[in-house]
Amino acid sequence: MSDTAERTAPVEIDRVIIRFAGDSGDGMQLTGDRFTSASALLGNDLVTLPEYPAEIRAPAGTVAGVSAFQVHISDHDITTPGDAPNVLVAMNPAALMSELAKLEPGGTVIVNIDTFDDRSLTKAGFHDDPLQDGTLKGYTVYEVPMTSVTKKACEPLGVKPRDAERSKNFFALGLISWMYTRPEKPTIEWINTKFASKPLVRDANLAAFRAGHAFGETAELFDHPYSVRPAPQKPGIYTNISGNTAMAWGLVAASQQSGLPLFLGSYPITPASDILHELSKHKNFGVRTLQAEDEIAGVGSALGASYGGQLGCTTTSGPGLALKSETIGLAISLELPLLIIDIQRGGPSTGLPTKTEQSDLLMAMYGHHGESPLPVIAAYSPANCFDVAIEAARIALKYRTPVLVLSDGYLANGAEPWLLPDVSTLPQLDYQLTTEHNHVDADGNPEFWPYLRDPETLARAVALPGTPDLMHRIGGIEKEDGSGNISYDPENHGRMVALRAAKVAGIANDIPDVEVRGDVDDAEILVVGWGSTWGAISGAVDRVRTSGRRVAQVHLMHLNPFPKNLGEVLRRYPKVLVPEMNLGQLAKLLRADFLVDARTVSKVKGVPFTAGELEQAISDLLES
Amino acid sequence: MTDTIDLPPPTTRKDWSSDQEVRWCPGCGDYSILAAVQLLMPELDVRRENTVFVSGIGCAARFPYYMNTYGLHGIHGRAPAIATGLAMARPDLDVWVIGGDGDMLSIGGNHLIHALRRNVNFTLLMFNNQIYGLTKGQYSPTSEVGKVTKSTPFGSLDTPFNPISLALGAEATFVARTHDMDRHHMMETFRRAHDHRGAAFVEIYQNCNVFNDGAFEPLTAKANRDDMLIPLVHGEPIRFGNEKEKGVAINKSGALEIVDVADVGEDNILVHDEQHDRGLGFMLSRLARNPHDPTPIGVFRAVDRPEYSDATSQQLAAAQAQKGPGDLRALLHSGATWVVD
Structure with a gap:
């Protein structure tokens, strides 16, 4: 007895990075997601990185069909899903083939040994058995018969062996839950609720989960489990949130805070569709969702709803943003509020639909015909998508302008613990409307001028259809300053171009200055980022500073206009480094706007930077 | 007396005309369509402020500027999409969509068919002149095969759309045709279209006297109308001709054909439904x-089907009845949560 007790006493570690990998049909995203939830409830800090193929079901057992979910859990504040996993769970040979190189040297490999037959090995591209031929030399390898034990556990339930096999991901989840001392209860409760309508599947999954847990405890394979203590966090109520859910909830919040019903016009596209799915559930908030016939109708219907006085919004990814471009130009000309949310993915063209990239920044800024400035803001973390949605709505409503919001596949699908805000502290959003005549014609008759502007914000007067006596026409043809009537006058066009530009530029007076983090006063280098690279940059900056060098960091949420103090901040430091998941799009803007020698560090591979890569890049520039 | 307070005050054509100078070519058929609409509006018991004209791009699409209502002149082809969002957001408004054959059937074809199948509540007037006017004379998706234009000097090769067939194929609930030479017929057709709850599609044969003059003259010229236009009247035998001596009947192979009433007998003339x-x-x-x-004009189809914004509103109401009005705090706390002390 005492032997067992000693063997199973958990060893405390400060963090671990686990990568679950298997066939697309193996349920790895679900497994990772459940492990994440149990860890969140335990109070760990965590960051996740789901990676899955674009094909719904690539040929089973092939490397192309491998789906993986990486989760980093920790007893302290972390910002990235980790550079290299410590543990790889490989459900089949293809998963081992595809994922092994990512594992840290000497890391732990847990394989489902039942799948390592000749046929599967060949399909995965192995000539010899990697478990025998020395491929895994230096790694700690556990060969676990996941399929056969799962089948055996399900036998008494009367589940057919083929159906029982489908529960093997819950076996893996049970085993890893034991290894890292995750509480069983939340997973059991979740299985009970999720599969309530399918009792046999529910029971098979429960049996598999328990069998995995028991296997860890009883099979004398593992020396001991590990535990990761809760991370110190600010007091409050937390939930685990993905970027797309946070974005959807932020839009609902913006609707509530403005009193304007939300209208989403959207065409399904990876990785943005989950926002449409989420919002379509919330009709009791007065949310109207239209799955439009195409991307153009998505934004067109949203603009129509905005014209009618609702909070019009469209969601998309790069190829869809390209299609919406003309309508965004119309919205800029009509000067109506509109939210365009681009969840960036690998491009150009279909590119890498399920992979992340930041390569739409210049399209967001300039991808419209004519002189057509519009505000651009970017989220930096999954939870930050909530705040960004509200900020976008604030600007759109106040300045009567389309606002382009940038997120990306990494933020959209990644998750982190979120300290839930007190909803009473959310900003009130005010959409001022005109209900009376605002001008007098030459004969002294009162009239309505839709392009009369607020002298401070340059926002135009908006009167909604249905407002008595203020009937007027607006359109995409150039409008006369003030009256809004069609005008082809050259001087007037020049004035309107300048007014639209000044209106957007003036928003700089209404957004916070950038905050410099790190060695504010004496940094040798400033690292400037935007969007989802925040976690990796922060981690890298901290590491370089720990090594004794002085580094400052700025992360931009407002990309157009830039915060007012940005130029001064950029010029304050001898070197400026801009990490981006593109070939240097923000750096180009900084160089053009501020004449600073901003250097680019690029990664355009469909996967996020690791903190290690950026630590190296910062060190290299410091040494150069 | 107070029960009349909700009725709009009486108006005249002048009240519905904006102060903008109308800028179509002199002699364009668009003028008579504009007049028909402006004359009809005072008869419809609607308010100007609750009326919105939405258009795309093209000669016809300038229409909203000339109506003293709310108006949105959009971009090429997209008016049905913009109007869909507007009609869904504001079921209280009377939404009209105006466009030409290029706007609606070429660049905007996709939006048109989807708006029709959804049955969004708007009245869509498609001015069909079988030519591109604003871009100065290229063939359109309704131009006849062999059309010689600036872009088809050797004749066009494309089979034209039949707009009525297309609208019916797109599951439109109201489909009608009228023409710019008959103000009375236009007004009655527009009135029916306006009163229809759902998407109403009206094709208007419209003369472009600059780039395609006389395209419909064989049908619509006063001298030709009796013999060439077949008025469709619900519940009545389909007859035409100066003495109503011709009619439409179903032949032995199940196809429609034009017959002499005297030959087949009155009882064998098809009754329009x-x-x-x-x-x-x-x-x-x-x-x-x-x-x-000879070409039928009038209402081809008028059926009842749930209107899209009504159906949308019903879903919202049902969700609110079931879950109660949205509670933001409850939404944020709807996932698994944990407390850090």
Whole structure:
């Protein structure tokens, strides 16, 4: 007895990075997601990185069909899903083939040994058995018969062996839950609720989960489990949130805070569709969702709803943003509020639909015909998508302008613990409307001028259809300053171009200055980022500073206009480094706007930077 | 007396005319369509402030500027999409969509068919002049094969759309045709279209006197109308001609054909049924093969089907009845949560 007790006493570690990998049909995203939830409830800090193929079901057992979910859990504040996993769970040979190189040297490999037959090995591209031929030399390898034990556990339930096999991901989840001392209860409760309508599947999954847990405890394979203590966090109520859910909830919040019903016009596209799915559930908030016939109708219907006085919004990814471009130009000309949310993915063209990239920044800024400035803001973390949605709505409503919001596949699908805000502290959003005549014609008759502007914000007067006596026409043809009537006058066009530009530029007076983090006063280098690279940059900056060098960091949420103090901040430091998941799009803007020698560090591979890569890049520039 | 307070005050055509100078070519058929609409509006018991004209791009799309209502002149082809969002957001508004054959059937074809199948509540007037006017004379998706234009000096090769067939194929609940030479027929057709709850599609044969003059003259010239236009009237035998001596009947092979009433007998003349759901409207839309065949005008189809913004609003109301009005705090706390002390 005492032997067992000693063997199973958990060893405390400060963090671990686990990568679950298997066939697309193996349920790895679900497994990772459940492990994440149990860890969140335990109070760990965590960051996740789901990676899955674009094909719904690539040929089973092939490397192309491998789906993986990486989760980093920790007893302290972390910002990235980790550079290299410590543990790889490989459900089949293809998963081992595809994922092994990512594992840290000497890391732990847990394989489902039942799948390592000749046929599967060949399909995965192995000539010899990697478990025998020395491929895994230096790694700690556990060969676990996941399929056969799962089948055996399900036998008494009367589940057919083929159906029982489908529960093997819950076996893996049970085993890893034991290894890292995750509480069983939340997973059991979740299985009970999720599969309530399918009792046999529910029971098979429960049996598999328990069998995995028991296997860890009883099979004398593992020396001991590990535990990761809760991370110190600010007091409050937390939930685990993905970027797309946070974005959807932020839009609902913006609707509530403005009193304007939300209208989403959207065409399904990876990785943005989950926002449409989420919002379509919330009709009791007065949310109207239209799955439009195409991307153009998505934004067109949203603009129509905005014209009618609702909070019009469209969601998309790069190829869809390209299609919406003309309508965004119309919205800029009509000067109506509109939210365009681009969840960036690998491009150009279909590119890498399920992979992340930041390569739409210049399209967001300039991808419209004519002189057509519009505000651009970017989220930096999954939870930050909530705040960004509200900020976008604030600007759109106040300045009567389309606002382009940038997120990306990494933020959209990644998750982190979120300290839930007190909803009473959310900003009130005010959409001022005109209900009376605002001008007098030459004969002294009162009239309505839709392009009369607020002298401070340059926002135009908006009167909604249905407002008595203020009937007027607006359109995409150039409008006369003030009256809004069609005008082809050259001087007037020049004035309107300048007014639209000044209106957007003036928003700089209404957004916070950038905050410099790190060695504010004496940094040798400033690292400037935007969007989802925040976690990796922060981690890298901290590491370089720990090594004794002085580094400052700025992360931009407002990309157009830039915060007012940005130029001064950029010029304050001898070197400026801009990490981006593109070939240097923000750096180009900084160089053009501020004449600073901003250097680019690029990664355009469909996967996020690791903190290690950026630590190296910062060190290299410091040494150069 | 107070029960009349909700009725709009009486108006005249002048009240519905904006102060903007109308800028179509002199002699354009658009003028008579504009007049028909402006004359009709005072008869419809609607308010100007609750009326919105939405258009795309093209000669016809300038229409909203001339109406003293709310108006949105959009971008090429997208008016049905913009109007869909507007009509869904504001079921209280009377939404009209105006466009030409290029706007609606070429660049905007996709939006048109989807708006029709959804049955969004708007009245869509498609000015069909079988030519591109604003871009100065290229062939359109309704131009006849062999059309010689600036872009087709050797004649066009494309088979034209039959707009009525297309609208019926797109599951439109109201489909009608009228023409710019008959103000009374236009007004009555527009009135029916306006009163229809759902998407109403009206094709208007419209003369472009600059780039395609006389395209419909074989049908619409006063001297030709009796023999060439077949008025469709719900519940009445389909007859035409100066003495109503001709009619439409179903022949032995099940096709529609034009017959002399005297030959087949009055009882064998087809009775028009707007609610016919087995393709009568479609067969009628294909009776004329070219502008030199007698052509039906009037309402081809008018059926009831749930309107899209009504259906949307009903879903919202049902969700609120079931879950109560949205509670933001409850939404944020709807996932698994944990407390850090």
